[in-house]
Amino acid sequence: MAMKIPKSGYGRFMKEGAQHFKGTDEAVQRNIEACTELASQIRSAYGPNGMNKMVINHIEKLFVTNDAATILKELEIQHPAARIIIMATEMQEKQIGDNTNTVVILAAALLEHASNLINMGMTPQEVAAGYEQAAEKALEILPTLVVKEASDLKNMDEVRQYLRSAITSKQYDNEDIIADLVAKACVTTCPANSYNFNVDNIRICKIIGSGVNTSRVMNGMVFKRGAEGEIRSASDARIAVYTCSFDLTQTETKGTVLIENADELVNFSKGEESEVEEQVKAIADNGVKVVVAAGKFGDLYLHFLNKYKIMAVRLTSKFDLRRLCRTVGAQPQARICAPAVNLLGHCDSVAVQEIGDENVVVFDKNSETGKVATIIIRGSSQSRIDDVERAVDDAVNTYKALCKDGKLLAGAGAVEIELAKEIESYGAKAPGLEQYAIKKFAHALETLPKAIAENAGMPTTETLTKLYAEHVAGHKNAGIDIWKREVMDAVAHNIFDLYAGKRLAIKLATDAAATILKVDQIIMAKQATGGPKPRGPKQQDEDDEGMA
Incomplete structure (x- = not known):
C-alpha cells in the first residue's frame, strides 16, 4: 500500500487542474502583455484613417468595421485582464456611445509604460498611485481646455459641425453626408427641452442598393x-x-x-x-x-x-x-x-x-x-x-x-497634447517616486495623437515634435491635419471632441489600468467540464434492425 504524500503549496487546497500565477513577473507582466497585445490590434483602427477589421463572430456573422466597441464585443475575449479593459469600453459605450477606442488605447499605453517602471524597480502600487494622481490632475485641467459650448442644438449648421468628428472616425469618406442626415434627424425630433432628447426617436431603416450618398x-x-x-x-x-x-x-x-x-x-x-x-x-x-x-x-x-x-x-x-x-x-x-x-x-x-x-x-x-x-x-x-x-x-x-452637457474640446489630438504638456510639467514638480509615473501618464496620452498620425501615414516622432512646439508656443488648439499632413488649428477646422466623452474615457482608462496593476495573483479554479459523458443509443435487438 502506497503512502499518501500530502501536496505542498497551492495544490493543497485547490482541485487538481487549477492554475495559479503569482508575483510581479508572472501576474502583472503577463496581464500587461495581454492588454498591450489587445490594444496593438485595435490601435490601427483609431481615428479617421483607422483601418477596418473583419470580424467573424461565433455565429458566423461578418462585421467589417473600425468601431472598437463592436470589434471587442464580437471577439468574445477570454483573458481576464483584457476583459477589465473591455468592461471599461463597454461602460464608455453605454454612457457616451463614442470614444471607446480611446479607452482601450490609453489604458494599454498606461500599462505599457508601467511595465518599464516596474522593470526599473518601482512597485506596481506606486505606479498605480502615480497614475491616479495624474488622472486627477488631468480632469482638473480638462475644463480649462473647453473651447466652445454647444448652445443652439436646434441649429442645423451648428449641430452638423459638432457631429463631424464622431462620424469622421468611423466613415472617413462620407462624413458630410452622414452628418447632414443625423443633424437633420436630431434637430427634427429634438423636443422643446433638449435635455429630454431620446435616442429611440431616431429610427434606422437599412435598404441595400445604390450608394451611401442616396441615404435620406x-x-x-x-x-x-x-x-x-x-x-x-x-x-x-x-x-x-x-x-x-x-x-x-x-x-x-x-x-x-x-x-x-x-x-x-x-x-x-x-x-x-x-x-x-x-x-x-x-x-x-x-x-x-x-x-x-x-x-x-x-x-x-x-x-x-x-x-x-x-x-x-x-x-x-x-x-x-x-x-x-x-x-x-x-x-x-x-x-x-x-x-x-x-x-x-x-x-x-x-x-x-x-x-x-x-x-x-x-x-x-x-x-x-x-x-x-x-x-x-x-x-x-x-x-x-x-x-x-x-x-x-x-x-x-x-x-x-x-x-x-454642451461643452466641446478641440479635436484632432490637440487636447491630448495640451494635457500631456501640462501633466509633464506637473510631474516634474512632484516629490517622491510618483513623478516617474506622472510623467509616464503624460507619455501615454501622446499615444492617441501618435496613433492618428501613424494611421494617416505621417512620420510620428516628427509630427509630435511639431505639435509640441506649437503648444509650447501657446497654440492650445493645434492638432493634426490628416489631409494636408501637417499641424493645424482644430477649432478653425471645426474638429471638436466631446468634453464629457473625453473626461469619462480618461477616468475609465486610468481606473482599468490601476485595477490591472494592483493584481498580483491570478488563481483559476479547475474549469467545469460539463458533466458526465452522455450515453450512446441503446443496443437494438436483431429483429428491429431490419425495420430501422
Whole structure:
C-alpha cells in the first residue's frame, strides 16, 4: 500500500487542474502583455484613417468595421485582464456611445509604460498611485481646455459641425453626408427641452442598393414591408391602430351547425359577411383611411377594406407599433371596433414606396418637427450599411451627450497634447517616486495623437515634435491635419471632441489600468467540464434492425 504524500503549496487546497500565477513577473507582466497585445490590434483602427477589421463572430456573422466597441464585443475575449479593459469600453459605450477606442488605447499605453517602471524597480502600487494622481490632475485641467459650448442644438449648421468628428472616425469618406442626415434627424425630433432628447426617436431603416450618398431622412416612420390590400397610398389620413389581428375571432366560427338545404348555407355565410362589412363600414364612416394591425388580415376583412378604399398595413413588432402610435398620435385598440375620432391618429401621407427592390411603407409628416424621424441608409452591401449605421449611432449618441452637457474640446489630438504638456510639467514638480509615473501618464496620452498620425501615414516622432512646439508656443488648439499632413488649428477646422466623452474615457482608462496593476495573483479554479459523458443509443435487438 502506497503512502499518501500530502501536496505542498497551492495544490493543497485547490482541485487538481487549477492554475495559479503569482508575483510581479508572472501576474502583472503577463496581464500587461495581454492588454498591450489587445490594444496593438485595435490601435490601427483609431481615428479617421483607422483601418477596418473583419470580424467573424461565433455565429458566423461578418462585421467589417473600425468601431472598437463592436470589434471587442464580437471577439468574445477570454483573458481576464483584457476583459477589465473591455468592461471599461463597454461602460464608455453605454454612457457616451463614442470614444471607446480611446479607452482601450490609453489604458494599454498606461500599462505599457508601467511595465518599464516596474522593470526599473518601482512597485506596481506606486505606479498605480502615480497614475491616479495624474488622472486627477488631468480632469482638473480638462475644463480649462473647453473651447466652445454647444448652445443652439436646434441649429442645423451648428449641430452638423459638432457631429463631424464622431462620424469622421468611423466613415472617413462620407462624413458630410452622414452628418447632414443625423443633424437633420436630431434637430427634427429634438423636443422643446433638449435635455429630454431620446435616442429611440431616431429610427434606422437599412435598404441595400445604390450608394451611401442616396441615404435620406424621413420625418416619420418607414417600415420594410408592403401594404396588405390593394390600396397603396392615402393622404391626409386618419389612422386606426389595432394590437390584435384583423381577422375573425375563433369563437364565432367554431361550433356545429346542421345545414339542410342550399338557402341555409347561403344565409349562414351571409350573416358572417354582413357582420364584417358592418364593422369595416363603421371604421370607414369615422374617416379612417389607414388601418394598422399587429396580426394578420383575414381575407374577408381585406375584401371589405378594399371595397371601402382603406389601406391596410401589418406591423409585426410591438415596439414599432408603439412608436407609430406616438408618431401619429393614435390610441391602440385591443379588439376590432370603430374607435372614436379622438382615439385616431393622423398622418399627412401614408404610401408604399419602392426603394431599391424593397417595398416600404412610409408614414410621413410634412411638418418641420416630429416625434420620430427615420434615417434611410443605402449602401452596396449589408456590411457597408451596418458600418454606416454604427457611425450614425455614434453621432446620435454624441448629440444626446451634447444635450446633457454642451461643452466641446478641440479635436484632432490637440487636447491630448495640451494635457500631456501640462501633466509633464506637473510631474516634474512632484516629490517622491510618483513623478516617474506622472510623467509616464503624460507619455501615454501622446499615444492617441501618435496613433492618428501613424494611421494617416505621417512620420510620428516628427509630427509630435511639431505639435509640441506649437503648444509650447501657446497654440492650445493645434492638432493634426490628416489631409494636408501637417499641424493645424482644430477649432478653425471645426474638429471638436466631446468634453464629457473625453473626461469619462480618461477616468475609465486610468481606473482599468490601476485595477490591472494592483493584481498580483491570478488563481483559476479547475474549469467545469460539463458533466458526465452522455450515453450512446441503446443496443437494438436483431429483429428491429431490419425495420430501422
